[in-house]
Amino acid sequence: MAVCIAVIAKENYPLYIRSTPMESELKFHYMVHTSLDVVDEKISTMGKALVDQRELYLGLLYPTEDYKMFRKLHNSYTDVMCNPFYNPGDRIQSRAFDSMVTSMMIQVC
Amino acid sequence: METAAGGGCGSGPPLLLSEGEQQCYSELFARCAGAASGGAGPGPPEAARVSLGAATAAAGPVADLFRASQLPAETLHQITELCGAKRVGYFGPTQFYVALKLIAAAQSGLPVRIESIKCELPLPRFMMSKNDGEIRFGNPAELHGTKVQIPYLTTEKNSFKRMDDEDKQQEAQSPTMSPLASPPSSPPPYQRVPLSHGYSKLRSGTEQMHPAPYEARQPLVQPEGPSSGGPGAKPLRHQASLIRSFSVERELQDNNSNYPDEPWRITEEQREYYVNQFRSLQPDPSSFISGSVAKNFFTKSKLSIPELSYIWELSDADCDGALTLPEFCAAFHLIVARKNGYPLPEGLPPTLQPEYLQAAFPKPKWDCALFESYSESMSANQQPRDLNRMETSVKDVADFPVPTQDVTGDDKQALKNTINEALPKDVSEDSATPKDSNSLKARPRSRSYSSTSIEEAMKRGEDPPTPPPRPQKTHSRASSLDLNKVFQPTVPATKSGLLPPPPALPPRPCPSQSEQVSETELLPQLNRVPSQAAECSPAKKDVSYSQPPSKPIRRKFRPENQSTENQEPSTAAGGPTSVATVKPHPTVQKQSSKQKKAIQTAIRKNKEANAVLARLNSELQQQLKEVHQERIALENQLEQLRPVTVL
Numbered sequence: 001m002a003v004c005i006a007v008i009a010k011e012n013y014p015l016y017i018r019s020t021p022m023e024s025e026l027k028f029h030y031m032v033h034t035s036l037d038v039v040d041e042k043i044s045t046m047g048k049a050l051v052d053q054r055e056l057y058l059g060l061l062y063p064t065e066d067y068k069m070f071r072k073l074h075n076s077y078t079d080v081m082c083n084p085f086y087n088p089g090d091r092i093q094s095r096a097f098d099s100m101v102t103s104m105m106i107q108v109c
Numbered sequence: 110m111e112t113a114a115g116g117g118c119g120s121g122p123p124l125l126l127s128e129g130e131q132q133c134y135s136e137l138f139a140r141c142a143g144a145a146s147g148g149a150g151p152g153p154p155e156a157a158r159v160s161l162g163a164a165t166a167a168a169g170p171v172a173d174l175f176r177a178s179q180l181p182a183e184t185l186h187q188i189t190e191l192c193g194a195k196r197v198g199y200f201g202p203t204q205f206y207v208a209l210k211l212i213a214a215a216q217s218g219l220p221v222r223i224e225s226i227k228c229e230l231p232l233p234r235f236m237m238s239k240n241d242g243e244i245r246f247g248n249p250a251e252l253h254g255t256k257v258q259i260p261y262l263t264t265e266k267n268s269f270k271r272m273d274d275e276d277k278q279q280e281a282q283s284p285t286m287s288p289l290a291s292p293p294s295s296p297p298p299y300q301r302v303p304l305s306h307g308y309s310k311l312r313s314g315t316e317q318m319h320p321a322p323y324e325a326r327q328p329l330v331q332p333e334g335p336s337s338g339g340p341g342a343k344p345l346r347h348q349a350s351l352i353r354s355f356s357v358e359r360e361l362q363d364n365n366s367n368y369p370d371e372p373w374r375i376t377e378e379q380r381e382y383y384v385n386q387f388r389s390l391q392p393d394p395s396s397f398i399s400g401s402v403a404k405n406f407f408t409k410s411k412l413s414i415p416e417l418s419y420i421w422e423l424s425d426a427d428c429d430g431a432l433t434l435p436e437f438c439a440a441f442h443l444i445v446a447r448k449n450g451y452p453l454p455e456g457l458p459p460t461l462q463p464e465y466l467q468a469a470f471p472k473p474k475w476d477c478a479l480f481e482s483y484s485e486s487m488s489a490n491q492q493p494r495d496l497n498r499m500e501t502s503v504k505d506v507a508d509f510p511v512p513t514q515d516v517t518g519d520d521k522q523a524l525k526n527t528i529n530e531a532l533p534k535d536v537s538e539d540s541a542t543p544k545d546s547n548s549l550k551a552r553p554r555s556r557s558y559s560s561t562s563i564e565e566a567m568k569r570g571e572d573p574p575t576p577p578p579r580p581q582k583t584h585s586r587a588s589s590l591d592l593n594k595v596f597q598p599t600v601p602a603t604k605s606g607l608l609p610p611p612p613a614l615p616p617r618p619c620p621s622q623s624e625q626v627s628e629t630e631l632l633p634q635l636n637r638v639p640s641q642a643a644e645c646s647p648a649k650k651d652v653s654y655s656q657p658p659s660k661p662i663r664r665k666f667r668p669e670n671q672s673t674e675n676q677e678p679s680t681a682a683g684g685p686t687s688v689a690t691v692k693p694h695p696t697v698q699k700q701s702s703k704q705k706k707a708i709q710t711a712i713r714k715n716k717e718a719n720a721v722l723a724r725l726n727s728e729l730q731q732q733l734k735e736v737h738q739e740r741i742a743l744e745n746q747l748e749q750l751r752p753v754t755v756l
Binding site for chain 1: 407
């Protein structure tokens with residue numbers, strides 16, 4: 001199911017992107033930006049007070065099984081962040097992160 | 110004898126084996142069979158087989174052996190099919206020999222066919238033995254290709270460790286085992302086993318007694334280049350102590366947990382060193398080192414950031430952004446291994462896991478009694494795989510505490526020589542270059558605990574670049590160093606009770622220089638400790654990665670601990686202080702008169718170099734202060750500019 005996984009930095013450039021061979025990374029990157037734009041749009045229209053609810057709502061739009069995936073991803077991401085040798089803003093080169101992502105993609109595909 | 114393999118089981122093609130091949134193959138077969146503790150099969154046909162007992166080799170070790178041959182998987186499948194093992198369902202001697210012959214053919218570039226084995230072929234090469242053979246046969250090209258794989262190969266079963274014997278056999282009979290030689294008869298292989306052991310004894314005393322330490326030695330030897338391949342070469346003797354420590358570790362671990370990954374095992378000396386480093390960063394051994402502190406510390410090792418990042422990932426098991434003591438030791442060990450040329454493992458080796466480290470090293474204190482207990486436990490728990498090896502290993506371990514002192518004496522002398530060689534060279538370099546380059550040079554030289562110094566050691570074909578030479582020096586100095594610590598109240602005093610295991614001490618000219626200089630600065634001028642401390646504390650940060658930024662007093666000992674020459678610190682410590690501390694040494698060193706003599710000679714030699722180093726140190730510290738001031742000025746400018754540029 002997860003054909004592509006990307007971690008986008010605050011400045012909208014990818015810190016990490018991995019896709020199955022079918023999808024080209026560029027195409028997926030466009031989709032990611034589009035989805036982020038959707039989120040931004042939702043946030044901007046709803047106002048600050050409703051932001052959290054909006055986020056949650058958006059989250060439920062996705063298949064619930066992705067939630068597990070997202071949690072794993074986020075855990076791995078925090079592990080990467082914990083590494084003092086990691087400069088925020090660098091591309092994520094952690095092998096452990098790679099292996100986790102690969103396992104996730106293989107597992108669900 | 111040559112056709113015995115073919116004629117015995119009768120299910121394989123007729124096989125012509127040379128004498129060398131016969132021995133090699135029978136050894137390999139014995140390992141594979143013994144490794145799997147194969148049940149007694151039908152009596153093997155050849156006379157050689159009779160002594161080894163097992164008639165079949167289990168598939169597991171055989172598969173490992175074949176993979177070690179570095180052939181692609183499909184080739185190995187072809188070989189397996191051709192040799193008939195698939196047909197009969199097991200690896201009998203015939204099948205095994207045919208397979209080995211096919212492997213040799215494949216490695217020689219011949220197609221995998223039955224016809225290939227009819228001709229004369231070199232012995233099949235397997236990763237473990239390859240390095241041995243390469244080292245001895247002086248083939249550095251393959252050496253480099255294989256040396257990197259050693260850490261992974263060490264994870265293979267212990268049956269491979271016996272390759273060392275095989276290789277020793279090969280070396281012992283290298284003239285006769287050339288591919289073209291095919292003497293009609295050969296003595297049974299079992300007779301050669303003692304020869305190999307005897308030969309290994311000749312080589313370097315005790316180090317080849319242990320298969321594992323031999324493998325550990327290989328990667329250590331390799332960085333030194335082919336020059337270290339000669340038996341009885343001086344570096345080998347220096348390695349012997351290191352190998353001994355490795356072997357003791359390995360024996361213990363084999364009995365306990367059967368970990369074959371030699372390079373990832375932390376020896377006691379290394380452990381000591383790591384613990385001291387930890388303490389320098391974080392006084393409480395039971396708490397954490399924060400990420401930023403660890404980052405600064407490990408960055409000094411001059412590994413690339415991605416590599417450091419990866420090492421951190423491996424070692425920070427709980428991913429909390431901080432390193433506990435076992436995590437820190439694991440990270441340090443990985444860094445050291447990486448600097449010595451080992452590729453980083455894919456995962457944290459079992460011997461570096463925090464639980465393992467905590468269990469194996471409950472306390473940062475070690476003494477010879479511990480080793481003796483190891484030897485006892487080892488003798489009790491030796492695996493019955495190889496009786497010869499057991500006996501030799503037990504004997505070696507039992508001899509471990511005793512010869513260590515001899516070896517350390519030898520080590521000291523050798524190290525002294527290397528130090529003396531290094532000192533004039535470094536001094537001339539420093540005096541020739543301008544101040545800035547001097548300071549720059551001094552920083553990397555003194556800072557890296559394993560990079561430049563170990564590289565220099567490697568170039569000189571000295572001892573293997575054992576990670577932290579300092580603790581080893583500490584131990585090699587035996588009680589003398591301990592006494593020094595006893596007289597001066599610092600943290601290293603905790604080690605005073607330790608009797609040193611005999612590690613190899615790579616020469617550390619750079620740190621020894623800076624250390625000596627710093628010592629000459631510090632110790633003779635105890636009255637000016639405050640000013641010295643001020644000077645030294647900034648200098649220390651740069652001076653030694655292995656000398657963590659600690660108090661000046663501690664620094665006195667650290668150079669003592671860390672100098673390659675045990676005697677250097679005592680001599681560099683200045684006249685009265687050193688004399689006072691040196692004098693008790695002989696009394697304590699009654700155990701090892703050799704150490705005493707070595708120390709005394711080293712003292713004499715090192716005193717000569719101290720004056721030059723003292724001058725050098727003063728110059729360097731002056732430069733360091735200047736550079737620090739410049740740095741502060743630049744930082745101030747940066748701070749002023751920063752608000753302007755940040756949007």
